[in-house]
Amino acid sequence: MKSFRIQPPDQSLRAALQTKIDNKTKPLGALGRLEALALQIGLIQGTSTPTLHAPHMLIFAGDHGIAAEGVSAYPQEVTWQMVMNFLQGGAAINVFSKQHQLQLYVVDAGVNYDFPENLPGLLSHKIAKGTQNFLHEQAMKIEAAQRCIDQGAEVVTSIFNKGCNVVGFGEMGIGNTSSASMLMSGLLNIPIDQCTGRGTGLDDERLHHKIDILTKAQQRHGALASPLELLATFGGFEIAQMVGAMLQAAEHKMIILVDGFIVSAAFLVAHAIDPNLKSYGVFCHRSQEQGHAHMMRALDVQPLLDLGMRLGEGTGAAMAYPLLASAVAFLNEMASFESAHVSEKNS
Template identity: 55%
Template sequence: MTIPPVNRSLEATVRHKLDQKTKPTGSLGRLEDLALQIALIQQTLTPSVSNPHMLVFAGDHGLAAEGVSAYPPKVTYQMVQNFIAGGAAINVFCKQNGLQLLVCDVGVNGTFAENTDTFVKFKIRPGTRNMRYEPAMTRDECEAALDAGRTLVNGVAYRDCNVVGFGEMGIGNTSSASLLMHRLTGLPLAQCVGRGAGLDATGVAHKLAVLQEVATRHADLTDPLDLLSAMGGFEIAALTGGMLQAAENGMVILIDGFITTAALLVAHAMKPAILDYCIFCHQSDEAGHRHMLTYLNAQPLLDLGLRLGEGSGSALAFPIVSSAVRMLSEMASFDQAGVSQRD
């Protein structure tokens, strides 16, 4: 897999085009930065948004049996059913903002109906193993989950999608994300562990103690895919594979919150140039996300106190991304509008 840094040869030309729009220079702030980034990803002065998709991967976690979440494991299955029925936040936000939603079961402990236009099954097994006692996935299982992500991204790219967001569902997956963050950033585990779906202070202390055991058990691992196999989840591995494939395809990648950014940390450890293709849509209220963003030198578009997951922050930020593209491609220049520039 080859992910080159974005070719910046057009940068001066794009900046000139932005400066010639009917506005004071730089007056659209972050929108101008976004427009430049997307123009460079697409290598054009007239970038576009085509058939944008949100891919949501779901999987259960064996570690959830250790009481690291405020919700029982069965909620993963129940929420996927909610996605299929169209009743979740991500369904609402995608419908509102023109994103096609595709949900994928890569490891949910439960049986679903047949594949549809909005739901597909790539189930590898019904949940990961309990990483407190053994690796969450075998290397082959992890590779299969990576392939599921790549397959879905290539599928939507074939339908002329050039902007893709990623979301997830999996009770216990903030634990996996915290562990991956700890090992890939080098930050103390305590800075990486938060409330997840709503733990109280006692619950967070218990979660931290369990995760410290897990981190110690797998302390000898350094390779990103070994870490992902031992302490990740099927949905996190699918996210990682999907992001890598999207960058290789030259697509714009919408990065959501804590879990999605943890998957990006793995992808970044494998292919650092992936960051050129990523738009960081929001800063989650989960404790470690701010530290993740700092580590990646990322500036999020929104800070709404969200801690839901599902890709919800990316779906909410997407209209801003679309506005940046339209501004560069459709807004008149001073010459076109017959407007005088400053002296």
């Protein structure tokens, strides 16, 4: 598995950046969280004049063996059908990516389907046609998890080499809220029933069934020693590839747009591997999945948006991207008190 060298942002510029923000023609702090966002972006890029170049949205897709246990309201074939919908431009993430000029790619990390070759917008990094059923065995071997991390890193390096410095993450995979719940429960030591939500829209009876299945799976596998072992036992190929992609993005000093529940679970795993990752993450929206609030508290972060969304696909990340553009724009273009000849607040 590739090793990553993630350097925390250099803090020597913090005071100058904060002074620049404070001296804009506004009361101190009047732009609220946009000011913190501008500071974060400036620190990531190591400059008081940051820019956003070639923003990309990556949707990682994979199937899950646990779907055979009826933990989703939809059948497994919806995974590949939605991938085709993405490629044909018909999904919500397509609409928002087009609106905000985000270059969109779908990564086949392990979908249970043979896609035609050379489909525009599809990056083929298939590990296998879905994971194993973790109720009965590991979802994947450790070696497969390591390969996923390498593949995800490769995807991000390819867009970085095209000039991209901000990347959003989305996902598609029937059953992947179950994987995300298991990962967060293991990493945060939170009971599985507090980590499990309705996913694609389960009713009360099927939600109880889902919790029962995940509880049995947790009991079967017992305590796990490392983030990589936890990822291999309960993860999906798409989640594992996002882990590698995020770590690589941070190594390249890229801004990472973190979507909702499943993407945040991948971030949790990557953060457990290297805590320096956190400085590069912008948490875009609060998912309605109940476990997401626990994740945000554990990471001590506050998502930018709270719109009652729970779609996935990276839609929350795409919706939040204009806020980054606004943060950069005010930092670079808004006049200072001095340049505008405006009197400052009385001391």
